[in-house]
Amino acid sequence: MTRILILTDYRGTFYSTARTKHGLCTMDLDKITAYLTRAGLEPEVVRFADLDLSGGLHGVPVLYTSSEDRGLHYKSWIEDLVLALETAGARIIPGYRYLRAHHNKVMMEALRAQLFPSDARRLGTRTFGTYEELATTTLDGPWPKVVKSAYGAGSQFVARAADRQELLRTARTLSRTHDRTEAVRERGRRLLRRDHHAQSLHRQKFLVQALVPGVNGDFKVLRMGERYYTLYRRNRPGDFRASGSGDFDFSDMAGVDPFALLDYAEQISDILGTPLASLDIGYDGAEFHLFEFQCLHFGTVTAENSTGYHVRADGQWRYVEEKCDIEAVFCEAIVGHLRRSGPALPRPLHQAATSTRAATSRPSNY
Structure with missing residues (x-):
């Protein structure tokens, strides 16, 4: 059997779900290990703290969780270990760069510039490591602009600036x-030393980008293997932000062609090349815009509260009514990815482990 590592955090959690288990938003590891075993794999659940990096990891598939702890101190440690695993030749799912981009909008924008250059040019994103760098930079393009801290979810630390002064x-x-204490010491050095090169007191990285006009909400699209789950999120009242609004709709397409949206989501997720992707997509009446993306440890409400998913079959999008078993769907996506990207697995994932299908597939009508 093929060994596969599953790395959990100090609380024993792995990824997240819309439900809670023992007060934690974690996937059910018992179900995951059962489904992966049925697929011919040999899952081994290990805490990050118990990980042995000394050898025997080359070619081993590794699934791992991330963290959104305040200050990202714990996530920084996870990044150290995952990079070490990748260096050792383990099959990290997803690759380290996507972990680095999780809960890190600056890294996400750096990847966007490489993977989606035309999209990046439209947004005109600039990233900064200090406030002083922005203050000495002339920004191109129209106002207003959007300024975002590298960290934060649900539109936390995201604001609109009408002009340069507000920005x-x-x-x-x-x-x-x-x-x-740091502020007093730095200001003292500036007063007492003529040759002192001032140190910034504003070193939290952030980004500035264009505000896409004419967008009243966005679409959350989760790709899990071959399945696409969608919902529409309306903007907060009197606001330009949809993330964190809580105003969800699983059937309203806001006048957007659902197949065009799915084509765009497929194109983006194919380029990302990961088995799991969460995409925030806007439409301005003429073209789609990728606002943000994540490839691990994202919210799963879009899938778990859905009535079904889309799948491309024979070149056409079809809709399958189904109550989502998130652990089964997760495992199906991982197994499919391993089959396409590495040595063949011993036997296919049993159908009962991947579907609680309530109806056969039919053409989508929304």
């Missing part, structure tokens, strides 16, 4: 890193 004021707040 600088907002960025100064978002990028603040100092405590009172």
